[in-house]
Structures are given as C-alpha cells and as structure tokens.
Amino acid sequence: xxxxxxxxxxxxxxxxxxxxxxxxxxxxxxxxxxxxxxxxxxxxxxxxxxxxxxxxxxxxxxxxxxxxxxxxxxxxxxxxxxxxxxxxxxxxxxxxxxxxxxxxxxxxxxxxxxxxxxxxxxxxxxxxxxxxxxxxxxxxxxxxxxxxxxxxxxxxxxxxxxxxxxxxxxxxxxxxxxxxxxxxxxxxxxxxxxxxxxxxxxxxxxxxxxxxxxxxxxxxxxxxxxxxxxxxxxxxxxxxxxxxxxxxxxxxxxxxxxxxxxxxxxxxxxxxxxxxxxxxxxxx
Numbered sequence: 001x002x003x004x005x006x007x008x009x010x011x012x013x014x015x016x017x018x019x020x021x022x023x024x025x026x027x028x029x030x031x032x033x034x035x036x037x038x039x040x041x042x043x044x045x046x047x048x049x050x051x052x053x054x055x056x057x058x059x060x061x062x063x064x065x066x067x068x069x070x071x072x073x074x075x076x077x078x079x080x081x082x083x084x085x086x087x088x089x090x091x092x093x094x095x096x097x098x099x100x101x102x103x104x105x106x107x108x109x110x111x112x113x114x115x116x117x118x119x120x121x122x123x124x125x126x127x128x129x130x131x132x133x134x135x136x137x138x139x140x141x142x143x144x145x146x147x148x149x150x151x152x153x154x155x156x157x158x159x160x161x162x163x164x165x166x167x168x169x170x171x172x173x174x175x176x177x178x179x180x181x182x183x184x185x186x187x188x189x190x191x192x193x194x195x196x197x198x199x200x201x202x203x204x205x206x207x208x209x210x211x212x213x214x215x216x217x218x219x220x221x222x223x224x225x226x227x228x229x230x231x232x233x234x235x236x237x238x239x240x241x242x243x244x245x246x247x248x249x250x251x252x253x254x255x256x257x258x259x260x261x262x263x264x265x266x267x268x269x270x271x272x273x274x275x276x277x278x279x280x281x282x283x284x
Contacts, residue, residue: 011042012280014273015089017082018238019075019096021050021062024204025239029095029269032241036270041277044089048078055080065201067165069172072098076105083109086123091276094127095238097164097268099176103127124279128268129173132234133180135271136160137189139264140231158229159191160266161222163215163247164236165203167195173236191230194222200239212246219250232264241269 016033018026026047033043050062055077063075079102082092086109094102106125114123140158145151162173170193177190196203196214203211223230233247244265252260 011040012038012091012277013042013044013089014091014093014276015044015046015082015085016093016095016269016273017046017079017102019048019063019072019079019094019100019102020066020200021048021064021078022201023047025200028204028241029238032267032269033273036273038277041273043273046079046082046085048075049081053078053080065199066096066098067199068168069098072096072100076100076102082106086110086113089123090121090280091124092126093131093269093272093276094125095269095272096127097129097132097234097236097238098127098169098172099129099179100127103130122280122283124276124284126272126275128238128272129176129236130180131272131275132162132236132266132268133160133177134275135266136232136234136264139266140189158231159189159226160232160234161191161194161226161230162234162236163194163196163218163222163240163250165196165198165200165239167197169193169236170195191226191228192222193236194218200237203237203239203243211243212249215240215243215246216250216253219247220254223251223254230263232266234266234268236268238269241267 016029026045048062052059052061060074060077062078063071066072066075075096092106094100103125110123140160142156143153144156146154164173173193196218198206198214235247247265251263
C-alpha cells in the first residue's frame with residue numbers, strides 16, 4: 001500500500017463546500033463533523049457568495065435553496081471562486097445532494113495543477129451524493145451460498161434507497177444513481193427515492209414535528225414499495241443532517257423494532273468526510 005503523505009504531523013485540511021447561500025445550512029454541518037472527533041483534520045467551510053457571479057461572460061444569480069437539477073448545475077458556477085483556493089486544502093467535499101458538476105470541475109482543475117506541479121501530497125474530491133451511494137453499496141453488498149452445503153453462490157438480495165426533499169428530486173436522483181452505477185444490474189440494487197415535499201430551506205423553517213412526520217412518511221413509503229428488503233437509506237439532502245431519528249422511526253414502523261434498527265442510515269456529509277480522510281491517509 002502507498003505510504004500516506006499525511007503522516008508528517010501536518011493536519012489534513014478539508015474544505016466543506018455549501019453551494020447555496022444559506023449560512024444556516026452551513027452552520028448545521030459543523031456540529032455533525034465536530035462530533036467525529038478527528039484529531040488530525042482541520043475543517044473549513046465555504047458558502048456560495050450571496051451575489052451574482054459572471055463566468056465566461058454570463059451572469060448567474062445566487063441560489064438560497066437548490067431545488068432542481070438545473071439549480072444544482074447553476075450553483076456550481078456560483079461557486080467558481082472556490083477554484084482559487086485549491087492550493088490551500090488537501091480535500092474538498094461538495095455538500096449538495098445531487099449529481100453536482102462542481103465535483104468534476106474541482107477534480108479536473110486539480111489534475112491540471114498536478115501536471116504543472118506534481119506534488120506527492122495528493123488532493124481528493126467527492127460529493128455527498130457519490131459518497132453516500134458508495135457507502136450504501138458497501139453496507140448491503142455481500143455474496144452468500146445459495147444453499148448450505150452447496151458451492152453455488154449469489155449476491156444477497158438487499159437494496160438501498162434515498163429519502164430526500166422535494167418531488168423534483170425523485171427522477172433527478174434516480175437518473176443520477178443509474179448513471180453513476182453504469183449498468184442495469186447494479187442499478188437494480190437501488191430501490192428508489194422517497195420525498196418529503198419540502199425544499200431544503202423548508203427543512204429548517206417548517207415546524208419540527210411536521211418535518212419529522214414527512215420524513216417518517218417518505219421512509220415508510222420507500223420501504224413499502226421496495227420489492228426487496230432495504231438495508232440502507234441515504235439521507236438525500238445536506239439540510240437533513242441530524243434528522244436520522246425520523247428515518248429510523250419510519251424503518252421501525254414498517255419492519256418492526258429489531259429489523260427496523262438494522263437498516264443503515266447514511267449521512268452523506270459524514271460519509272463524504274470519511275471517504276476523503278481515508279483517501280488522504282492511504283495516499284491512493
């Protein structure tokens with residue numbers, strides 16, 4: 001295995017990027033990462049600027065709440081200034097639950113800089129969407145014997161799903177998962193998307209009991225509609241950080257207390273940071 005270039009006493013520097021203008025949402029991520037208690041990781045946070053930006057001669061207005069695939073793409077342009085800060089960090093987490101193009105933009109920019117200055121200290125990028133999908137697949141994927149005493153084996157029949165905000169994300173995220181996994185067989189491990197009908201911003205402005213009810217209902221429907229058992233659920237919005245208990249309640253109501261507690265609930269922000277820190281330490 002490659003020797004980590006982060007073992008010389010210097011901390012791993014991670015920039016967490018919120019591509020909308022909500023500082024409230026950015027602040028909501030901080031206690032989630034603080035409780036991971038990384039002693040050798042420094043987190044900094046970037047919130048999209050609350051002013052129009054001009055890229056390649058076109059001006060784009062700031063976005064307070066990203067509620068569609070198109071707004072996801074536009075928000076990447078709103079964060080163009082973050083490219084000027086690549087040299088200051090070792091890893092970058094794009095904290096928008098979507099097929100967010102800023103992940104690819106950052107990765108390409110890093111490659112261009114490495115062509116000029118091939119530093120042994122590598123830099124890494126992921127998004128909370130990508131990190132949660134790969135974490136979920138790791139949690140549910142396993143081979144087992146078809147029958148005891150026989151040599152034939154098969155993949156365990158278990159799936160993962162996503163619980164997210166508005167209904168516009170149902171098709172958007174389903175297409176993103178299919179595109180990411182790249183083939184029909186792999187995509188069959190994905191059972192679908194449950195939606196609350198709330199925007200990301202409304203998660204923090206709606207009465208907490210109403211938010212909880214909607215998350216519980218979305219989780220229940222996701223599990224009830226799944227043709228195979230669901231072993232993992234992604235929390236499909238950075239603004240849902242800290243709302244795992246509502247998802248858990250939905251699991252218990254459908255599967256019962258024991259099986260409901262066995263469903264793995266994946267926070268994309270935590271999964272993303274874990275992925276980045278592992279990459280940095282391993283020096284992949």
